[in-house]
Amino acid sequence: MTQAFSTLRINSDRMLDSFSQLASIGATADGGVNRPTFSEAHLTARQWFKEEIEKSGLEFHTDGAGNHSAILKSSAGRVAPHGFGGAYRDQTFLLGSHLDSVPNGGRFDGALGVMAALEVLKTVKENGIRLKVNLEAIDFTDEEGTLVGLLGSAALAGHLHQKDLASPRGGRENLVAGMKRAGLSEESMLSAARPKDSLAGYLELHIEQGKRLERAGMNIGIVSAIVGIWSYRLSFIGRADHAGSTTIDDRLDASLGASAFTLAARELVMRDFPNCVVNVGKMDFAPGAFNIVPARVDLALEFRSPDEEEFNRLDIALLELAQKEARRFGLELEIEFLGKHSPSIMHEKVCNAFAASCDDLGLMHVSLSSGAGHDGQSLADLCPVGMIFVPSVDGASHSPREFTKWEDCVNGANVLLQTVLRLAAG
Amino acid sequence: MTQAFSTLRINSDRMLDSFSQLASIGATADGGVNRPTFSEAHLTARQWFKEEIEKSGLEFHTDGAGNHSAILKSSAGRVAPHGFGGAYRDQTFLLGSHLDSVPNGGRFDGALGVMAALEVLKTVKENGIRLKVNLEAIDFTDEEGTLVGLLGSAALAGHLHQKDLASPRGGRENLVAGMKRAGLSEESMLSAARPKDSLAGYLELHIEQGKRLERAGMNIGIVSAIVGIWSYRLSFIGRADHAGSTTIDDRLDASLGASAFTLAARELVMRDFPNCVVNVGKMDFAPGAFNIVPARVDLALEFRSPDEEEFNRLDIALLELAQKEARRFGLELEIEFLGKHSPSIMHEKVCNAFAASCDDLGLMHVSLSSGAGHDGQSLADLCPVGMIFVPSVDGASHSPREFTKWEDCVNGANVLLQTVLRLAAG
Numbered sequence: 001m002t003q004a005f006s007t008l009r010i011n012s013d014r015m016l017d018s019f020s021q022l023a024s025i026g027a028t029a030d031g032g033v034n035r036p037t038f039s040e041a042h043l044t045a046r047q048w049f050k051e052e053i054e055k056s057g058l059e060f061h062t063d064g065a066g067n068h069s070a071i072l073k074s075s076a077g078r079v080a081p082h083g084f085g086g087a088y089r090d091q092t093f094l095l096g097s098h099l100d101s102v103p104n105g106g107r108f109d110g111a112l113g114v115m116a117a118l119e120v121l122k123t124v125k126e127n128g129i130r131l132k133v134n135l136e137a138i139d140f141t142d143e144e145g146t147l148v149g150l151l152g153s154a155a156l157a158g159h160l161h162q163k164d165l166a167s168p169r170g171g172r173e174n175l176v177a178g179m180k181r182a183g184l185s186e187e188s189m190l191s192a193a194r195p196k197d198s199l200a201g202y203l204e205l206h207i208e209q210g211k212r213l214e215r216a217g218m219n220i221g222i223v224s225a226i227v228g229i230w231s232y233r234l235s236f237i238g239r240a241d242h243a244g245s246t247t248i249d250d251r252l253d254a255s256l257g258a259s260a261f262t263l264a265a266r267e268l269v270m271r272d273f274p275n276c277v278v279n280v281g282k283m284d285f286a287p288g289a290f291n292i293v294p295a296r297v298d299l300a301l302e303f304r305s306p307d308e309e310e311f312n313r314l315d316i317a318l319l320e321l322a323q324k325e326a327r328r329f330g331l332e333l334e335i336e337f338l339g340k341h342s343p344s345i346m347h348e349k350v351c352n353a354f355a356a357s358c359d360d361l362g363l364m365h366v367s368l369s370s371g372a373g374h375d376g377q378s379l380a381d382l383c384p385v386g387m388i389f390v391p392s393v394d395g396a397s398h399s400p401r402e403f404t405k406w407e408d409c410v411n412g413a414n415v416l417l418q419t420v421l422r423l424a425a426g
Numbered sequence: 427m428t429q430a431f432s433t434l435r436i437n438s439d440r441m442l443d444s445f446s447q448l449a450s451i452g453a454t455a456d457g458g459v460n461r462p463t464f465s466e467a468h469l470t471a472r473q474w475f476k477e478e479i480e481k482s483g484l485e486f487h488t489d490g491a492g493n494h495s496a497i498l499k500s501s502a503g504r505v506a507p508h509g510f511g512g513a514y515r516d517q518t519f520l521l522g523s524h525l526d527s528v529p530n531g532g533r534f535d536g537a538l539g540v541m542a543a544l545e546v547l548k549t550v551k552e553n554g555i556r557l558k559v560n561l562e563a564i565d566f567t568d569e570e571g572t573l574v575g576l577l578g579s580a581a582l583a584g585h586l587h588q589k590d591l592a593s594p595r596g597g598r599e600n601l602v603a604g605m606k607r608a609g610l611s612e613e614s615m616l617s618a619a620r621p622k623d624s625l626a627g628y629l630e631l632h633i634e635q636g637k638r639l640e641r642a643g644m645n646i647g648i649v650s651a652i653v654g655i656w657s658y659r660l661s662f663i664g665r666a667d668h669a670g671s672t673t674i675d676d677r678l679d680a681s682l683g684a685s686a687f688t689l690a691a692r693e694l695v696m697r698d699f700p701n702c703v704v705n706v707g708k709m710d711f712a713p714g715a716f717n718i719v720p721a722r723v724d725l726a727l728e729f730r731s732p733d734e735e736e737f738n739r740l741d742i743a744l745l746e747l748a749q750k751e752a753r754r755f756g757l758e759l760e761i762e763f764l765g766k767h768s769p770s771i772m773h774e775k776v777c778n779a780f781a782a783s784c785d786d787l788g789l790m791h792v793s794l795s796s797g798a799g800h801d802g803q804s805l806a807d808l809c810p811v812g813m814i815f816v817p818s819v820d821g822a823s824h825s826p827r828e829f830t831k832w833e834d835c836v837n838g839a840n841v842l843l844q845t846v847l848r849l850a851a852g
Contacts, residue, residue: 209671243705245635259685279669
């Protein structure tokens with residue numbers, strides 16, 4: 001890369017200003033944000049992003065899945081010297097992340113990636129750099145799964161099908177109401193796929209959401225693979241009885257199966273699946289009164305692995321465990337499979353370009369897998385995909401405690417910029 | 427008792443007709459009823475009861491706690507030969523139970539007692555029997571605790587205080603909204619107490635809600651004592667973290683403390699407190715998402731004992747257990763005491779009168795304690811209180827499976843009638 005390009009940096013103050021404005025939308029008293037998909041705060045953030053794009057002179061684009069983008073057309077200007085293989089002028093290089101949050105989440109998850117992508121486009125534009133491909137900074141709809149999970153990226157990649165919308169993990173009613181609030185429909189969602197050869201690549205900057213970079217004293221994590229996620233609703237079913245007049249022996253108490261499974265699933269994963277994680281994020285008790293023995297507990301189960309074969313083994317082991325704990329307390333077990341995302345391997349060429357950019361910028365980097373799911377999974381079979389992480393203080397995420405030093409955010413955005421120039425420039 | 431009185435029986439067909447009408451209000455598809463306090467269905471049932479009273483020519487009465495009653499004034503007619511000690515004409519003998527149900531409960535719990543009480547008044551009235559005291563068939567407000575628990579009887583007995591309404595177990599918001607729907611207020615609730623010397627006694631017929639009578643082949647259970655109930659909200663508090671990127675070791679997962687406590691509390695009670703029962707009726711997870719480690723689980727805890735001293739030991743043991751399980755998983759524990767009802771001893775004279783009535787009617791009876799709480803507890807320090815149980819098929823209660831053979835319901839109502847005549851007549 002010529003000196004002119006390799007010394008290019010994003011505008012830290014400008015990015016901070018945008019980031020701070022965004023963080024104020026849906027801000028919670030404890031310093032986090034609450035922007036579940038298509039909530040009032042999320043819709044406000046989407047509208048703010050649209051206006052921010054228009055103010056910056058970039059082209060605004062939206063699609064049937066509600067993805068919002070800033071586009072910088074491949075056009076006049078200085079020509080960057082290095083290209084990305086067979087990319088041609090009508091292809092688009094995507095940079096992005098998401099503006100939705102988990103309930104009472106943090107300010108950085110998703111938001112940093114979208115703000116950095118937009119800042120990269122602004123920097124490329126104001127420096128008049130001519131790229132061989134269009135650049136697009138995209139906010140993917142519903143990454144977090146308030147409704148479906150990776151919804152916007154799956155729709156764009158052509159991986160979204162009617163069945164995904166028929167029984168979504170957030171409930172059909174919430175999906176229908178949410179689409180309506182956002183002016184979208186099932187039909188528009190299912191028609192948002194882009195032609196495969198229109199995509200030149202996808203890069204994402206994200207916070208690590210773990211402690212590995214901080215512990216290792218590294219600046220940048222280059223993601224080698226994104227773990228897959230499987231989710232289930234397990235229902236332990238007993239019998240409602242009077243909690244005073246029914247002896248403990250005579251009960252079929254659904255809480256016992258759900259509780260025993262929760263404890264045993266953790267033990268199982270720690271002992272036999274050290275590369276995996278499991279979470280029981282919620283239990284719903286029915287009827288749910290002080291004086292009634294619980295007749296039914298619905299348990300929200302999610303587990304993750306970087307390896308497909310390991311997934312199959314873990315799946316069998318967890319469901320056998322649930323059956324065993326249900327039987328132990330005389331309960332029935334209902335198993336509802338809610339969906340899966342397979343593990344995704346990041347593109348080697350992109351990983352190498354990230355590493356070269358880090359080296360040029362004097363940043364310490366390390367290769368690691370992502371325990372969190374990300375939109376790149378949806379795109380990995382369509383185009384070269386890569387991700388970088390910046391350190392999360394104390395590893396906190398999906399929490400108001402989520403924090404990344406601004407210096408690290410700027411480092412990440414500069415690696416993103418330099419890697420785009422390496423891969424996408426003329 | 428003279429032959430004329432001892433051969434008196436309630437009208438089984440008339441009681442069945444009323445019982446069936448009532449069971450249709452708030453009826454659920456599975457044969458139960460759903461009439462939580464001041465729900466639409468409960469308000470409809472209350473209105474139906476008022477009209478049923480007025481149709482029967484009895485006097486309708488209500489008070490500031492929303493208790494609804496039929497009153498048969500002590501007046502002209504034949505004089506029943508046996509009296510109840512010092513009772514005088516201005517005193518009132520209460521018979522009753524409650525029309526509210528737990529969520530998705532059964533048709534018999536409470537409803538049978540109110541219908542039997544009303545039928546006793548109709549029978550006494552149509553036979554022109556003159557009693558020394560007024561007879562009153564009462565529907566007590568919120569026995570089940572949707573809002574407060576034993577609300578109407580506590581108010582009538584003068585045991586309801588502002589603090590009971592400030593932080594009720596069903597939530598302050600629900601209480602305020604419920605009182606408004608029923609046309610009641612905090613002020614009216616707190617001014618519903620009756621003068622102590624106005625009450626001559628309280629009798630209640632109820633289903634057993636357990637299997638003891640059925641197993642022993644008995645017709646009638648004469649209650650010796652009603653267990654006390656203590657309730658708490660226990661909050662296990664950890665930390666919200668990303669469920670993919672946070673290793674299991676790094677988590678402070680509130681679900682683990684709540685699950686471990688639920689299992690261990692059952693073990694503790696079965697092992698060390700065989701006369702007691704414990705129930706975890708509900709857990710509320712926060713934030714409550716698939717992909718977030720639970721930061722907080724609020725657990726609804728209730729436990730019961732027929733003995734005050736044992737209560738104190740169980741209370742200490744359960745709270746120590748909760749602390750231990752919280753510590754084991756690095757969690758904080760918040761303990762909110764929600765209220766207690768002490769065990770109540772039933773009046774010996776009333777128990778003897780029940781037994782004599784059973785003997786006269788040729789019914790097999792047995793003395794037992796009540797594992798369920800009942801409105802009689804509120805009144806036991808004001809006037810002689812007694813309760814009888816009729817068998818519950820398979821012991822089911824607080825469930826649509828709740829069932830008692832109509833023959834047993836009629837037996838219970840006749841024991842109630844004969845005992846009233848024994849205690850309250852002439």
